[in-house]
Amino acid sequence: MPVPDRNTFESAYAGQAPWDIGKPQKALIDVADQITRSILDAGCGTGENALFFARLGHKVTGIDYRHSSHTLRNTSSASFAG
Template identity: 70%
Template sequence: MTVPDRATFETLYAGQAPWDIGKAQQAFVDAADQISGSILDAGCGTGDTALFFAARGQRVTGIDFLEEPIKRAKRKAVERGLAATFLVKDALSLKDWNERFDCVIDSGLFHVFADADRKKYVAGLATVLKPGGRLFLLCFSDEEPGTQGPRRVSTQELRDAFAQGWDIESIRPTRVETRPDLKDFTFSAGGPKAWFAVIRRVA
């Protein structure tokens, strides 16, 4: 399965990306009471998950490496009368950032990275997440058949990626919601199979 490059994402955001459903993924809605304090939305896209938490009165910063989705996220915040910070920033550069957060949410970012970039991303998460803070991560599951969409991730891959300095509190099966009008992709009925992991930073 090909790892998407910058041009692929630019092309997808030239229109409406398959994952741009206009609201937070249900896994984050269900876990909302566990996600408190300052929040970083890594790979926030057009901002719907970040704005869901902003609407709950939480301090949220969303980052994406492309300018177009950040422009749309800022516009949504204004339209909805919500306060949130949106920055053009590459999640692979988190290790060089001085900001610290109580929680990080990842709604479909981890699964786009090649193996080497996964390691860099996890190291960056360890930098920006306060000790004892939690990462809430939604990614495609290796139980989703086919090759369309992002890389599939196994529970063992998650355990290996977060083996040092992390405590995996839970990994549960869930689904990713995609746009109902999506015609170029074929996924399992009910939405692509996914994992939702809660991972605590311990060192």
């Protein structure tokens, strides 16, 4: 299966994705107290879940293929740090 280039990938995910709800996913909120280790949020998108867990004191690494997601995540992280 061919791998799409970054522009193709960015175009496919342009706009608001239905799973980006502007807050942590409810299923993760429900199990947050059961998580005791570092967290890898692969495909973190705009970072709502990663930031939620970071606020709870977890060491979180968020990664996403999209450049635009990275920019939004950095903006959110800067807001969180301040």
